[in-house]
Amino acid sequence: MALEEHREAVPSLNFPRQTLVSLLVFAICWEALSHLSPYLGIPPFAIPGFLTIAKSVAHVTPIDIAVTLARVIAALLASFVLGVFLAMAMYRSETLDNYLHPMIRILMAVPVVSWILFAVLWFPGVEFRICFVLVIVCGPVFLVDMLDAMRNVPRELRHMMRSFRPTTPQFFRKLMLPAIVPTIFTSWKVNISLAIRVVTIAELVGAVTGIGHQLSVAQELFSVSDVFAWTVVLVALLFLLEALVAAAEARMLRWRT
């Protein structure tokens, strides 16, 4: 229990010493390999040194970062709204749940690559393709998380609330949605990570902007340092978004402390 409390109390951006040590060891090994690669029969471009990577990072174009970020945030918001409303409808109607549940299971089982290919074949617009892929992948995750959380709201609280005869919107606004706030944040963290990975793959196909497109260009140019630089940007973006969600979570759930 004490350990759990300690873990919760540590902010996500607070790097413990062990993390720094492991990162440092990795960096030293990488740099050493980049210098030794000619003697190991590895092509020189395969393992660039940190100086080369730093030059690539310096040439990262902010517009591509902004475009990818905008796509991720817009698609996540759309997925979240869709997921929450469908979850509320399915919570209210057992019939709707029975009809939609198998469909959701199927949607979740389809690989991301298949969705990308479907999107390319079905839709002409690049932006719509990317948004479609992100929503079709992240939406069901939000939906399933929200529905499970609603069903786990204690029966006693639902009973108490119903005894005061709320309208349906009041029932969700005053009880169900506040009760599932912790799950909403957990689901956002999972989906941010998922969306960052999916958007990159979606941008590889057909997009002329965004981090995925830049990765594709780097691959065509055999520039490992550029791939490395854009990957660093993606990881940093993920950490930044997760930190923002964690900050909002700490603020909204301060009643728990």
Add this chain to the structure above:
Amino acid sequence: MKVPPSGGPPPISVRSLRKVFRQATSGQAVVAIDRLDLDIAPREVVAIVGQTGCGKSTFFDLMIGLEAPSDGTLRIGDKSPYHDFDFFRGRIATVFQQDRLLPWRTALENAKLPLELLSVPEDEQRKRALSWLQRLGLANFANAYPHELSGGMRQRVAIARAFALQPDILLADEAFGHLDEVTAAELRETFLTLARECGSTAILITHQLEEAISVGDRIVVFGKSAKRLADIHVESWPKSKYGLLREAIQATLQSDKPDVRLTQPPPPRSSTGERGPNERA
């Protein structure tokens, strides 16, 4: 939506009430309430006692209107709490065994919850909820979250939440059963005083005879399937005979048959200035 105008609580009438559940696993029918007849007058405080599984809580759910009767009628005035569900918004309030406070709301926010559901103006909500918290001795804890309060304090907030509505009908299901005896006695007293001040009809479900005798104007004893074994007007019993009354109810519950002491007229008052019923509270 406005707070409904109230001309005092309507009478409650239960006729041949039956509630049958079907067990999910075996599909077997279980008769929770079998042909119950009961009348409750406006502003009466009725304690319903019975052993675990006798149908008390089912009766509570039927009174709230969350369950439909399988047969028979339950009417409050000329309306059914189940079929006329929305009519009773703001007219029925409940206090449960556990406080059932919303953990993300402060004491004040919990107390004003039913007023929010009635769309009472924000200022009025705050004023009324604060005044009830004050009356229940929680003025200094209005901004505390439930986990910062003791069990007794949380139950006080739950009582404030119920009274904030100033309801026609107050329902309490084992509301003081899990508290220590001193806190429970104190809260029972407060609950009774406030119910009388509000002019509400109060129905308390309990398995504690002391609680039933100390709070109820009437005690209705439920046997199996909510069979009405006894209906006792406490005021007709002298206070000195409460021990006898308790024993008779106990015997009734154990045998599932009305004890002979409850079927006869209550023992006469002693001539030594025995206190009458209205002096109890």
